[in-house]
Amino acid sequence: MQGSGPTASPLLIVLSGPGGSGKSTLARLLVEQDDRLWLSRSWTTRSRRAGELDDAYCFVDPARFDAAVEADEFLEWAEFGSDRYGTPHPAPPPGCDILLEIDVQGARQVRRRHPEALLLFLEAPSDRDQAHRLRGRGDSEDHVRTRLSYGASERETARELGAVVVVNADLAETVAAMGRIIADHRERLAAAGSPSGPSAAPPYPGRASGGGGSGAAR
Structure with a gap:
């Protein structure tokens, strides 16, 4: 790109x-x-922090995250401690x-x-x-x-x-x-x-x- x-x-x-x-x-x-x-907007399996905006992440459970990994829905994903974070393949607006x-x-x-x-x-x-x-x-x-x-x-x-x-x-x-x-x-x-x-x-x-x-x- x-x-x-x-x-x-x-x-x-x-x-x-x-x-x-x-x-x-x-x-x-x-x-x-x-x-x-x-x-x-990234996905994460961690819990929302106090005061964190609703659109900060797409908060999902581990099973849904695993399914996305299996389906190759992420451009990248990583694990920190017991939490995982992933970026879906991006589809930005034109321009x-x-x-x-x-x-x-x-x-x-x-x-x-x-x-x-x-x-x-x-x-x-x-x-x-x-x-x-x-x-x-x-x-x-x-x-x-x-x-x-x-x-x-x-x-x-x-x-x-x-x-x-x-x-x-x-x-x-x-x-x-x-x-x-x-x-x-x-x-x-x-x-x-x-x-x-x-x-x-x-x-x-x-x-x-x-x-x-x-x-x-x-």
């Missing part, structure tokens, strides 16, 4: 990052400011690019199927910030420790996949930085005639910053 204009096939954008990095908030704001972005908010396990699967996808990796400024955000959304201390320990391997996987890394220190600046990265990628594809494959990946530096200050919880 790649996109250079309203008649091109859609660009596939993957937003990954550790729990508490702010992915959900960032994804929502990116879609609000860019009418060419369509956010794919829209696709934004996936998934973890790095899913990003690896998407890269394998769609090497031309733009991979973005969001991280909190520090483990302390990440832990604060996780607790703020109601995660247990055991879950916070698990998420923090998993973060190092997630960052390593993101580097292996060649993802563009952005530090979510200030939410407004992070949204602006991500928006610029996506816009620049579209322009590069348009100028190059929308090539597909790994050579289509833009030569961005491996790390960018969203500025100083305090970011929002996921």
